[in-house]
Amino acid sequence: MEATQEKEILRGGQFLVKETKCEDIFTPEDFNEEQTMMKEAVMEFNDREIIAHRERFEKKDYAFTEECMKKAGELGFLGVAVPEEYGGLGMGFVSTMLVCDYISSGTGSFSTAFGAHTGIGTMPITLYGTEEQKQKYVPKLATGEWFxxxxxxxxxxxxxxxxxxxxxxxxxxxxxxxxxxxxxxxxxxxxxxxxxxxxxxxxxxxxxxxxxxxxxxxxxxxxxxxxxxxxxxxxxxxxxxxxxxxxxxxxxxxxxxxFKIAMNALNVGRIKLAAACLDSQRRIITTGVQYANERKQFKTPIADFGAIKAKIAEMATSAYAGESASYRAAKNIEDRIAMRVAAGNTHQEAELKGVEEYAIECSILKVAVSEDVQNCADEGIQIFGGMGFSEETPMEAAWRDARIARIYEGTNEINRMLSVGMLVKKAMKGHVDLLGPAMKVADELMGIPSFDVPNYSELFSEEKEMIAKLKKVFLMVAGSAVQKYGPDLEQHQQLLMNASNILIEIYMAESAILRAEKNAKRFGEDSQEVQIAMARLYLFKAVEIIKKNGIEGVVSFAEGDEQKMMLMGLKRFTKYANYPNVVALRNTIAEKVKAENKYCF
CATH class of the missing domain: 2.40.110.10 (Butyryl-CoA Dehydrogenase, subunit A, domain 2)
Structure with a gap:
């Protein structure tokens, strides 16, 4: 708890209005010895029991799925999040995310069975059940005796x-x-x-x-x-x-x-679903680059062609951002749970409120990572070319399995609207101060912009300034929309989707930058050249998405001088002082992945 007390733990949604220090986030490089051992054990199980028998899942061998679930239960993987007094391992939220992450990439069939059982099948009893209900049912569920x-x-x-x-x-x-x-x-x-x-x-x-x-x-x-x-x-x-x-x-x-049980169970399910998509991305990237290194056309490995390098770089960058954001949010939840336990809450109360606090981030992650894994699988097929369309290669199954992730645990459209709606409700309750920052942005739009040339001497200084400006874009668009429509805002779904896309890209880009900055500070900038490149590449892509959604949003509700002023502000808030060399960034990333012949971050 001491480490928890030394840093400021932002409330859910506050990332939008408060600056986060890189030292205050958790990254995959922060796994402790116990977590690393658990990760290796889960990966070994996945390789041996799931991936080695992939064809059985594709042939709809439901009995084999059940058999694998029983083996997972025998090894304790089904009870990672269950308190020890009910037969589980009682591990923290980060560890439960880690297990869900690395056990889920074998096939979507096992991943779905695992997630449905450990999440929405078990957790409602753990979090809402009476003591008698928990004693009667949870030990059986934690060990895999029951599903x-x-x-x-x-x-x-x-x-x-x-x-x-x-x-x-x-x-x-x-x-x-x-x-x-x-x-x-x-x-x-x-x-x-x-x-x-x-x-x-x-x-x-x-x-x-x-x-x-x-x-x-x-x-x-x-x-x-x-x-x-x-x-x-x-x-x-x-x-x-x-x-x-x-x-x-x-x-x-x-x-x-x-209804409350269902919604809170889905909050856990959403962030766990994001985790369940991560190792699938890693394995798709690894399979893709290995094929690209071996496959020759015009007497040259296709991995050496710029068009393929661009795909490899973009795939790796999305996976990196997804990891960064998922574990950042997981540790926030874990710290919030620890704070509530220390304050006298029961485990049930602490976990419920801890996850509920970050429901916005859970929805953001569900949308972002589920879409990234689909795009990753799609590009994986493209790298394989005609072979990618064949059942003989793993890419087509990865693409089919990924498709469901955008639908269950609440469709991505629902989650997009939820993320903005929940943020507005938090602001109305005083949990996140959106009004003050939004008014400052409105005043800034009326003022004369500064023409001073900033000094970008420190690592990520320009990127951090860009993140701060992107947050102004959201406050400008969402703030004006709330002012115009009030409680009727939820009826303007396309506008909500625009605002959500902006919010999502801010969180994902900031997470990637904070992770790369933290690693550069502790391991040295030279050793983190590729992570720095991925953070910069993700931000560049995020700026373009935010610019597009900002324009769509503004012109949908603003007219005349107000529209001109907001579009000028949007241009100012999305303009780089020094545009990154995107091609060079992609080449840096791709060469590293090629050389390692795998996703290596």
């Missing part, structure tokens, strides 16, 4: 999760709830022993959560396995409840608390 599934989605209730029609009715003797309804897209349904089920009591505004044991004799039937684009050996079925009797003591939390 869990999460029944929220219905045919008419997807993104609008609280609109579900499944009902729960108290029986005449008051001992059971009788559940009736239909759930769909339920991961692990084919082999789980326990469901977390959400249903509505009478005319309640909000749904209620229940722990339901999977007993076919108790009114539970399963649909056939869904045949999907990817994650082919992830068991995905519909679940039908017909007068299913659930003991009253199996209600999870209180009546009408289900």
């Amino acid at each position: 869990g599934a999460y029944c929220l989605t219905e045919p008419g209730a997807g993104s609008d999760a609280n609109s579900g029609k499944t009902t729960a009715e108290l029986t005449a003797d008051g001992k059971h709830y009788k559940i009736n309804g239909q759930k769909m897209w339920i991961s692990n349904a084919g082999f789980c022993q326990l469901f977390i089920v959400f249903a509505r009591l009478e005319d309640d505004k909000n749904i209620t959560g229940f722990i339901v044991e999977n007993d076919p004799s108790n009114g539970i039937t399963l649909g056939e396995e869904e045949h999907k684009l990817g994650i082919r050996a992830s068991s995905t079925r519909q679940v039908f409840f017909n007068d299913c009797l659930v003991p009253v003591e199996n209600m999870l939390a209180g009546r009408g608390e289900g």
